[in-house]
Amino acid sequence: MDLNTIIGGALAFILVLGAMAIGPGGVMVFVHIPSMIIVFGGTIAVIMVAFPVSDLKPIMKVMMVSALRKTSTPTEQIDRIVEFANLARKEGLLALETKLQTVEDPFFGKGIQLVIDGFSADTVRDIMELEAEWEDSRHGTGRKIVDQLGAFMPAFGMIGTLVGLVQMLQDLSDPNGIGLGMATALLTTLYGAMGANMVFIPVAGKLEMVAKTNQQLRKLMIEGVVAIQSGEKPQLIKEKLKGFLSPPMRALVDAES
Numbered sequence: 001m002d003l004n005t006i007i008g009g010a011l012a013f014i015l016v017l018g019a020m021a022i023g024p025g026g027v028m029v030f031v032h033i034p035s036m037i038i039v040f041g042g043t044i045a046v047i048m049v050a051f052p053v054s055d056l057k058p059i060m061k062v063m064m065v066s067a068l069r070k071t072s073t074p075t076e077q078i079d080r081i082v083e084f085a086n087l088a089r090k091e092g093l094l095a096l097e098t099k100l101q102t103v104e105d106p107f108f109g110k111g112i113q114l115v116i117d118g119f120s121a122d123t124v125r126d127i128m129e130l131e132a133e134w135e136d137s138r139h140g141t142g143r144k145i146v147d148q149l150g151a152f153m154p155a156f157g158m159i160g161t162l163v164g165l166v167q168m169l170q171d172l173s174d175p176n177g178i179g180l181g182m183a184t185a186l187l188t189t190l191y192g193a194m195g196a197n198m199v200f201i202p203v204a205g206k207l208e209m210v211a212k213t214n215q216q217l218r219k220l221m222i223e224g225v226v227a228i229q230s231g232e233k234p235q236l237i238k239e240k241l242k243g244f245l246s247p248p249m250r251a252l253v254d255a256e257s
Helices: 003-022 033-050 059-068 074-091 093-102 106-116 121-170 175-229 234-244 247-256
Strands: none
Touching: 003 175, 033 121, 033 175, 059 121, 059 175, 074 093, 074 106, 074 175, 074 234, 093 106, 093 175, 106 121, 106 175, 121 175, 175 234
């Protein structure tokens, strides 16, 4: 679980809502149903136009990935690969099956299963690279949806502002009409800015970082599994995989050794 995402997101809302609460009228002054309909309803509608329903169904799961997904670190993955390499070198590739149930990552587990099944190193690499490519493509669609939500929401805030101004200018002699128009004009802009800058844009950025980390791990796993299949020495595999790490992380791996 990524506590930075949860704490940062919660803190942003607490600060903004707290500032609203201590001002004149409290938080309820900022609750305006017509503005919500324009911003949130309009954003959902155009997202349905832009993407097929099959891509939209898992969108909440995609967003939760940024806060709740737990991934292994490169150093942890190197340790696991070296452990499997030692076992394969001592007892043979079929002995890896006894450790397969301890593997939590389906991608790494599939690679080890391919090795156990006796596929060649080239075949294992091809299958795993294709799997990684399709996985990144699927996740990329989710990131694109979140990114578009961050773009559409301020746009509908601006649309709501224009609607409110038109309502206000219809009859400047009616104080109630002026108040309704101004509320719609200002609050739609506020809702659009809050939704985009406090939720969707940060989440899209976090998903991008998660994707880059995941790609690095996938490449590391592919090289490690292929090296195991090829029967390379565990220490050589470890040195090769350290090339995926930054200098401080390489020093950490050496210290653990």
